[in-house]
Amino acid sequence: MNLLTVENLTVTLATGSGDAQAVRNLSFSVGHGEILGVAGESGSGKTMTALSMLGLLPYKGKASGSIKFDGREILTSTKREYRDIRGKEIAMIFQDPMTSLHPMLTVEVQLTEHLRHHRKVSKDAARNSALELLATVKIPEPAAALKAHPSQFSGGMRQRIAIAMALACEPKLLIADEPTTALDVTVQAGILKLLHQLRTDRNLSVMVITHDLGVLSSLTDRIMIMYAGSEVESGATSDLLQNPRHPYTKGLIAALPGNSEVNSKNLLSIDGMPPELGNFPSGCAFHTRCKFAKASCKETVPEVLNLSSDHRIFCPVNPFSELSNSGSK
Amino acid sequence: MKPVLGESKARKRPLSGTGFTPFIIRRLLTSILLVFGVTFISFSITQLVPGDPVAANLGQSAYSDPEIVAAFEKEFGLDQPVPVQYYKYVTNLLQGDLGVSLSSKRPVAEDLKEYFPATLEIALVAVFLALIVGLLLGIISAVTRDRLPDQLIRVFSLTGVSMPAFWTALTAFYIFFFVLGWAPGTGRLEPGGEPPPTVTGLFTIDALINGDFSTFKQAFSYLLLPAIVLAIYAVGVLTRFTRASMLEILGNDYVRAARAKGLPEFTVIRRHVLRPALLSIITVAGVAFSSLLAGSVLVENVFSWPGLGQYAYRAAVGLDLPGIMGVSMVVATVYITMNLIVDILYRIIDPQMKDSA
Numbered sequence: 001m002n003l004l005t006v007e008n009l010t011v012t013l014a015t016g017s018g019d020a021q022a023v024r025n026l027s028f029s030v031g032h033g034e035i036l037g038v039a040g041e042s043g044s045g046k047t048m049t050a051l052s053m054l055g056l057l058p059y060k061g062k063a064s065g066s067i068k069f070d071g072r073e074i075l076t077s078t079k080r081e082y083r084d085i086r087g088k089e090i091a092m093i094f095q096d097p098m099t100s101l102h103p104m105l106t107v108e109v110q111l112t113e114h115l116r117h118h119r120k121v122s123k124d125a126a127r128n129s130a131l132e133l134l135a136t137v138k139i140p141e142p143a144a145a146l147k148a149h150p151s152q153f154s155g156g157m158r159q160r161i162a163i164a165m166a167l168a169c170e171p172k173l174l175i176a177d178e179p180t181t182a183l184d185v186t187v188q189a190g191i192l193k194l195l196h197q198l199r200t201d202r203n204l205s206v207m208v209i210t211h212d213l214g215v216l217s218s219l220t221d222r223i224m225i226m227y228a229g230s231e232v233e234s235g236a237t238s239d240l241l242q243n244p245r246h247p248y249t250k251g252l253i254a255a256l257p258g259n260s261e262v263n264s265k266n267l268l269s270i271d272g273m274p275p276e277l278g279n280f281p282s283g284c285a286f287h288t289r290c291k292f293a294k295a296s297c298k299e300t301v302p303e304v305l306n307l308s309s310d311h312r313i314f315c316p317v318n319p320f321s322e323l324s325n326s327g328s329k
Numbered sequence: 330m331k332p333v334l335g336e337s338k339a340r341k342r343p344l345s346g347t348g349f350t351p352f353i354i355r356r357l358l359t360s361i362l363l364v365f366g367v368t369f370i371s372f373s374i375t376q377l378v379p380g381d382p383v384a385a386n387l388g389q390s391a392y393s394d395p396e397i398v399a400a401f402e403k404e405f406g407l408d409q410p411v412p413v414q415y416y417k418y419v420t421n422l423l424q425g426d427l428g429v430s431l432s433s434k435r436p437v438a439e440d441l442k443e444y445f446p447a448t449l450e451i452a453l454v455a456v457f458l459a460l461i462v463g464l465l466l467g468i469i470s471a472v473t474r475d476r477l478p479d480q481l482i483r484v485f486s487l488t489g490v491s492m493p494a495f496w497t498a499l500t501a502f503y504i505f506f507f508v509l510g511w512a513p514g515t516g517r518l519e520p521g522g523e524p525p526p527t528v529t530g531l532f533t534i535d536a537l538i539n540g541d542f543s544t545f546k547q548a549f550s551y552l553l554l555p556a557i558v559l560a561i562y563a564v565g566v567l568t569r570f571t572r573a574s575m576l577e578i579l580g581n582d583y584v585r586a587a588r589a590k591g592l593p594e595f596t597v598i599r600r601h602v603l604r605p606a607l608l609s610i611i612t613v614a615g616v617a618f619s620s621l622l623a624g625s626v627l628v629e630n631v632f633s634w635p636g637l638g639q640y641a642y643r644a645a646v647g648l649d650l651p652g653i654m655g656v657s658m659v660v661a662t663v664y665i666t667m668n669l670i671v672d673i674l675y676r677i678i679d680p681q682m683k684d685s686a
């Protein structure tokens with residue numbers, strides 16, 4: 001059984017011009033020890049999906065549908081029940097380690113406060129766990145680091161501390177929201193390697209959210225691509241990246257610089273802009289930018305189309321079906 | 330990856346330049362310079378004000394007699410050139426001599442010793458009330474954002490900052506003294522009441538030191554209403570400011586990160602939100618306390634409270650230069666002291682803060 005099964009998740013946010021759906025009818029799952037990548041442009045609902053797992057939607061946000069975690073429904077949890085899940089069962093790390101660590105609290109306080117709250121351990125025991133955690137995420141001089149404030153560390157080191165914080169209560173699922181976006185490229189690789197190793201060592205399930213397909217290719221087992229709050233395609237990483245079948249995914253991958261298909265002459269981009277929250281197009285939201293769109297795409301919300309047991313798209317047109325084995329146009 | 334950790338060792342206290350003691354010493358020295366700056370500016374301003382202190386302090390017939398005028402000017406040094414007057418004032422000041430008041434004919438230092446503690450007493454009670462009520466309401470308001478408690482508190486705090494002090498004072502006095510009879514009346518003690526032996530000049534404290542509990546109760550009942558009236562404006566300011574800075578901090582990533590750890594909301598608010606919010610709240614509280622002194626002029630008049638406000642009013646009307654100078658010195662010293670206290674509290678709340686003075 002999967003660790004996390006999400007069905008028909010819909011997230012509604014309050015905006016200046018009324019309620020708007022940021023996530024629409026989203027269904028996906030994460031297995032034990034699996035790394036799922038969630039990719040899409042800004043505003044595609046990735047972060048709202050993650051926050052709804054934790055009951056941390058922004059002010060006046062609402063989620064409906066079903067989120068089953070470790071065999072029980074958690075979407076209907078009370079505030080108190082959610083607090084017992086957060087940090088302890090599901091932990092999250094955020095995009096910018098410069099702002100997600102508290103500037104006025106020592107690393108020790110931030111590493112141990114939730115440990116002491118959830119596990120009711122003594123201060124000394126918590127400190128020992130914190131030392132081990134810092135060693136796990138490869139912070140040099142853990143003892144000195146405990147006494148320090150976040151401002152004394154570089155961005156990469158801070159993200160390692162944030163990961164240590166997330167691991168403190170040994171959660172089953174780690175949600176990483178753009179964990180490397182704010183970091184230098186050389187530092188990114190180290191963080192990705194660390195996440196990979198944690199999965200191997202601890203059988204940790206990880207959900208990585210990013211707009212960077214390059215990050216996903218080296219890290220994830222499976223990928224889900226989102227557009228305007230909905231899934232457009234999902235599948236095993238290698239399958240999806242080498243043989244994308246949804247026009248949007250195809251466009252994303254073709255637009256990657258350095259992709260073998262691409263040279264300077266035909267550097268591809270997807271025409272148009274991603275839709276704004278509250279202004280998602282009808283039918284298939286991508287039809288306004290899709291070269292293969294038919295009249296019906298504007299009317300009907302696409303149904304799931306299973307291409308194999310582990311590769312599906314939400315596109316009735318399926319324009320690349322006859323090319324599926326060649327991998328290129 | 331910078332080995333930034335090494336720097337934490339070099340930064341270790343206490344005798345390096347950013348340590349606590351050197352910081353205090355530096356700030357004290359700056360403060361003394363500031364006080365002298367204030368004497369210069371207020372002295373210059375009192376000289377620039379049109380009006381003749383001699384005319385203001387002598388009667389009509391005395392003023393028309395050149396001999397009396399000359400004697401008066403000689404006695405108070407007004408016949409000297411202005412720079413000489415200032416030089417004398419400062420040299421006397423260094424010996425603790427603030428000059429003699431033109432209106433009360435007593436040394437200004439003695440006047441201040443009598444009047445300032447009266448104001449300090451209501452101001453301290455007022456700022457204490459304002460801090461407790463203002464912080465509490467501001468926190469409740471921020472946490473219940475846009476819900477009923479928040480809306481009620483916002484109306485209340487807006488009313489608080491919008492009502493002029495003299496109007497609140499008159500209304501409160503009318504309702505609680507005249508209509509309800511709860512408040513005892515004007516002054517610091519009942520008519521003919523014997524003040525406790527002076528130690529601090531604060532009647533409540535002196536009564537306690539003397540073990541005189543009934544005088545304490547009496548003095549406290551007399552100061553409560555003016556203190557509350559004085560506090561209302563500061564409560565409004567502090568509530569609004571606390572709410573605003575709490576909401577600002579609540580929007581930070583690190584608060585979301587703290588919530589993502591599953592901490593109880595109370596811990597999130599107290600440890601992750603209130604602490605950084607306090608930094609800016611303290612600044613406002615310091616300014617609020619200092620401005621209570623200014624507000625006291627009107628409130629003291631309504632309650633016939635024999636404090637600095639009343640003294641300042643009389644000195645200003647009488648063009649009593651030494652009196653005006655004395656009051657400005659006291660107010661400046663309070664402002665400077667409050668700033669120093671605020672800076673020290675900053676460092677206690679956030680030990681990482683470097684010396685910016």
